[in-house]
Amino acid sequence: MTHPADFWNPKFETEEYIFGTEANSFIKAAIPPARAGQTAYAPADGEGRNGVYLAEIGYQVTTTDIADKAVAKAKALAQSRGVSIHAMVGDIMADPPGQFDVVIVSFMHFRPDDHRHFVAHLHKALAPGGLLAFEGYSLDQIPLTSGGPKSPDMLYTREQIESDFADLDILLIQDAKRRLNEGPRHQGEAATIQLIARKGHGQ
Numbered sequence: 001m002t003h004p005a006d007f008w009n010p011k012f013e014t015e016e017y018i019f020g021t022e023a024n025s026f027i028k029a030a031i032p033p034a035r036a037g038q039t040a041y042a043p044a045d046g047e048g049r050n051g052v053y054l055a056e057i058g059y060q061v062t063t064t065d066i067a068d069k070a071v072a073k074a075k076a077l078a079q080s081r082g083v084s085i086h087a088m089v090g091d092i093m094a095d096p097p098g099q100f101d102v103v104i105v106s107f108m109h110f111r112p113d114d115h116r117h118f119v120a121h122l123h124k125a126l127a128p129g130g131l132l133a134f135e136g137y138s139l140d141q142i143p144l145t146s147g148g149p150k151s152p153d154m155l156y157t158r159e160q161i162e163s164d165f166a167d168l169d170i171l172l173i174q175d176a177k178r179r180l181n182e183g184p185r186h187q188g189e190a191a192t193i194q195l196i197a198r199k200g201h202g203q
């Protein structure tokens, strides 16, 4: 099977930011500005658009991605916007690089076994009291052309996401129909599942 870095690196070998340089607009709406010293983690953040935004609103940010070409572009984006992020190569199949006050997920889709590892990774990455914002394509995305995989087992339903994060305090979960304008690969009408949830202080 192709290693994900070998699949993704060639896509990032262009000067263009293929998912744009603006953060996912749901993440922007979901995450409040940081209080002093708060940390945020954007796993598989690609070229860094979400991590850079979180740094701009005051978080101490760690981003990872499996593709080193994407990580290099994330570092360059942070520099061009005058913020600092800790961007590193990392695999969401491994343990997260710590626990964080905020964790965000933007358009990450895996086969079921890997998805289970990803969900465990996210739970571990949340500090007690930590906030998770998650958006991914739903099954309704299949006929649409604004991005994402076409295999039904890689797309989300509200019930699945609700069950994956049932241990958290779910503040919002919804099916969304919205327009994406995020670089050349995410354009047009999209169908997504959006989640905002908080880990209990005792967890």
Ligand SMILES: C[S@@+](CC[C@H](N)C(=O)[O-])C[C@H]1O[C@@H](n2cnc3c(N)ncnc32)[C@H](O)[C@@H]1O
Pocket (backbone or CB within 6 Å): 004, 005, 008, 009, 019, 024, 043, 044, 045, 046, 047, 048, 049, 064, 065, 066, 067, 070, 090, 091, 092, 093, 105, 106, 107, 108
């Ligand atoms: C659809 S892109 C989304 C990028 C970013 N989250 C965004 O919204 O702009 C998927 C990203 O996941 C990364 N990726 C795929 N498998 C991964 C893994 N096992 N661990 C870490 N990153 C991975 C890819 O390199 C790519 O940057």
